[in-house]
Amino acid sequence: MSTHSAAPSAPAGALRTLGPDDASAVADLWNATFGDTHPLRAKAFATWWGSEHTDADLTFGLSRGGRLVGALLARAPRRAWSTPGVGHVSLLAVAPEAQGAGVGAELWRAGVTALRERGVRVVRLGADPGHLLPGVPVLAPAAAWRFFRARGLTFGPVECDLHLDLRPGPPTTPCDARLFDDDPEAVVAFVAHAFPGRWAEEVAAFAAHGCTLLGLERAGAVVAFAAAFGPDDAISGPSLTWSAALAGRPAGLGPLGVEVTQRGLGLGLGIVAAGARWHHARGAEDLLIDWTTLAPFYGRLGARVWRAYQRSEGVVDAAELANP
Template identity: 40%
Template sequence: MNWTLEPYDVTHAAAVAALWNQEFGRQLPLSAALLALRWQPADGEPTVARIARWRDRLLGALLVRFPTSPWYPARSAFVTLLVVDRAMRGRGIGRALLDEAIRIARSHGYRSLVFGGGPGHLVPGIPADAPLETWRFLRRPGALPREIFHDLLVDLALPLPTVPPRADLRLEPAPREAMLAFLTQEFPGEWESDVSDAYDAGATVLGLYHAETLVGFAAIHSPGQWPPPPSLFWAESLPGPVAGLGPLGIAQAYRRRGWGLAMVIGALERLRAAGARWTIIDWTDLASFYGRAGAHLWRTYQVAELPLT
């Protein structure tokens, strides 16, 4: 079988999503629409976008982005997706796709390939329920396991923990301009962009106010929001209306007072009142903190990094 490597374009999205769903469709069901939405590199951003094809059959795909935003690690490229048809594994297709990424990354002066995260990410790392062969495949060229992250789930049919009310705190929707100014000061970088996107998508961004001072924020996402935030990528795998929570944070000077937990519980109460059955908190290593608000582990991922030097 003489398969070839060819450029990827949006017309291949449905076939690539079908390959993804061979492995992860039950836990992480990927639609062609979501893949097309996430694979929209910025103008001037280098990418590797390849498919492996035999005649009219798509055998594998690779999508890699070389981010230009300053909040990503310098000289690290991010693998958004690497899939091979189950029936065609063991024929060198995956390694040929990976070698193409390595060759182009090195030609641009990049020092590592990171599997998970990055701009337009689908998952923050390798899913924990990926087959053992996934890690064998990555370890052969020298990739190393790194951080572990989780998606958490809150069952809103169950009672939420309570916190003592405080008359000097209030949680309410925040005006966009004031919120973005707050983020510029307290959380500059990626969260500024994420929250701006949340406003554009129609999400509600709550502000936590101490007296009249904005001291925290929490973005909440209604069931069915489109474009979806990462917390809603896999909502179809749950029965009933699914909401999302995050990003969120408390200003540095006001931490360790219990206000963050109070804000999380207040946000969850709003989502339950709006009709959500579940809430997903994506990509976090703060499972113990969110556990105090009733969240439990739902999905787990581990980042892998392949040094190129």
């Protein structure tokens, strides 16, 4: 997310909602702003933009000379499992040459006002269903952090994306459960029972798109799962959103989890190690795991912090009214 905190002048161009024809321009704008650290491939952008959580009435853009120079996409709660009154700014990007001209401020006001009209009282940066980002990238410029602070937002826990180098070989760990990859219906049913809500919906959608769902079976029952993604999947899994930053054909793992009564038995490390071996057997050299606070846990298998973000939120009224 990029903007600028300098005193704004009137932004050039009329504010408007964005449509399908703007998709490539938004992707280009993102890559012009954040492409050095968070480059988006076309498939990753299409997966995010085409999400059923995207509402055209909550997408806003500003153009200058016929070219899009700023964009914001907001998301309001729309599921039974959504946190009531909490909305999200999923993307805010301003072209480098347009920063400091009030573009970000105009887009922010439009997005926050639209969220408030839908009953939102707390706005979070990222962390939305079908997210691009769990929070503000720690590598975002200082001006972006000042922009959000000026609008009443505060910063909280750090979330990480992790990288596991498979070139030395995949990790191993003792595990008495059997890995399977050929029964997505069983995994979908397991997740619906063990992780109802957001994960259950997302995993069912992954299965509907033909993505691989891995499971661990122990004593005849599914006890753990992981979604496994590769570059040839029909959609881009969340762990592969920024895979363009790596050469070759990175693979992704997650979401993943262990049934609550089976925790503490080594099955968490077991599903991660088994997933890494599964990908390695199919030629992957890099494995990405997104959005976690458990870097030390994954670090036991050799994973390192690759990208980091800080959660951020603020009260809508205060955020909208502060520093226009």
